[in-house]
Amino acid sequence: xxxxxxxxxxxxxxxxxxxxxxxxxxxxxxxxxxxxxxxxxxxxxxxxxxxxxxxxxxxxxxxxxxxxxxxxxxxxxxxxxxxxxxxxxxxxxxxxxxxxxxxxxxxxxxxxxxxxxxxxxxxxxxxxxxxxxxxxxxxxxxx
Amino acid sequence: xxxxxxxxxxxxxxxxxxxxxxxxxxxxxxxxxxxxxxxxxxxxxxxxxxxxxxxxxxxxxxxxxxxxxxxxxxxxxxxxxxxxxxxxxxxxxxxxxxxxxxxxxxxxxxxxxxxxxxxxxxxxxxxxxxxxxxxxxxxxxxx
DNA sequence: TATTGTTATACTCTATAACTATA
DNA sequence: TATAGTTATAGAGTATAACAATA
Numbered sequence: 001x002x003x004x005x006x007x008x009x010x011x012x013x014x015x016x017x018x019x020x021x022x023x024x025x026x027x028x029x030x031x032x033x034x035x036x037x038x039x040x041x042x043x044x045x046x047x048x049x050x051x052x053x054x055x056x057x058x059x060x061x062x063x064x065x066x067x068x069x070x071x072x073x074x075x076x077x078x079x080x081x082x083x084x085x086x087x088x089x090x091x092x093x094x095x096x097x098x099x100x101x102x103x104x105x106x107x108x109x110x111x112x113x114x115x116x117x118x119x120x121x122x123x124x125x126x127x128x129x130x131x132x133x134x135x136x137x138x139x140x141x142x143x
Numbered sequence: 144x145x146x147x148x149x150x151x152x153x154x155x156x157x158x159x160x161x162x163x164x165x166x167x168x169x170x171x172x173x174x175x176x177x178x179x180x181x182x183x184x185x186x187x188x189x190x191x192x193x194x195x196x197x198x199x200x201x202x203x204x205x206x207x208x209x210x211x212x213x214x215x216x217x218x219x220x221x222x223x224x225x226x227x228x229x230x231x232x233x234x235x236x237x238x239x240x241x242x243x244x245x246x247x248x249x250x251x252x253x254x255x256x257x258x259x260x261x262x263x264x265x266x267x268x269x270x271x272x273x274x275x276x277x278x279x280x281x282x283x284x285x286x
Numbered sequence: 287t288a289t290t291g292t293t294a295t296a297c298t299c300t301a302t303a304a305c306t307a308t309a
Numbered sequence: 310t311a312t313a314g315t316t317a318t319a320g321a322g323t324a325t326a327a328c329a330a331t332a
Contacts, residue, residue: 007258010261013277013278014160016278017278017284019204020284021284025154040158061159115153117283118150118154118280120283122279126276127153130153130273130277130280133265133272134153134157134159135156136264136265137163137265137273140261140263140264141261
């Protein structure tokens with residue numbers, strides 16, 4: 001069966017593509033003192049309103065204690081801040097500082113060549129297919 | 144442009160799919176005392192002949208010193224062994240021990256539900272497309 | 287009772303740079 | 310000179326479990 005035999009290749013191909021993306025990102029963001037994973041956190045915050053640490057962890061597919069460790073580092077470098085939640089005094093609202101927003105803009109521009117390199121050789125249709133397939137896999141794995 | 148706007152989504156989708164795979168794998172392999180990344184190393188060795196540490200690092204898309212750290216752990220748990228290279232006395236040949244081969248077989252079986260979950264909802268064509276697209280992306284990022 | 291976040295803790299992966307031994 | 314591997318070192322992400330405070 002074709003399917004069975006290629007079953008083995010998918011995890012390897014997925015890993016190779018992700019690691020390449022991760023390494024390229026780390027290399028490009030290093031001059032800003034930011035890691036690829038920290039970029040993801042900043043990008044998540046950049047989308048809009050402040051989030052609780054738990055919401056942030058959920059959206060990043062990460063763990064609350066992992067996110068906390070990252071936030072401590074990012075707070076230390078002045079890119080994020082944590083304020084008390086208006087109604088739930090257990091929670092803390094995380095948001096980008098002005099410097100964090102500025103840095104993120106630079107990071108976004110610096111990362112553009114990577115994003116372009118990924119998609120330049122793909123047609124519009126292929127890109128949409130790829131995203132859809134990846135989302136289906138992630139969904140299936142989380143069931 | 145459709146392409147430009149979805150440009151942003153691809154890294155996120157790739158990361159989400161990979162992290163789901165990684166977490167599922169870690170969870171399943173934990174009872175064997177093996178991590179997802181160690182599984183990849185063992186799988187690379189299981190394909191055939193012994194490899195030098197450098198070759199192993201290349202095939203795993205990893206770094207020689209990272210691989211060394213992993214090998215130290217795997218040697219300690221008795222799953223791999225390093226013998227001197229027959230002609231190049233600088234190099235060391237890494238291979239699975241008998242116990243390593245046995246454990247890998249168990250790991251391979253234990254991981255089957257994960258691999259199946261990934262592909263069950265995909266047609267044969269979609270699976271082949273996905274693998275091909277991922278490989279193209281990895282290639283492009285390494286240029 | 288359940289949930290948010292913190293703390294303590296530990297492990298793994300990652301990678302650079304300096305080093306040795308050899309090719 | 311270049312290469313294989315080691316060592317030292319450091320940092321970053323990951324996650325579990327126990328805990329306090331609050332919902």
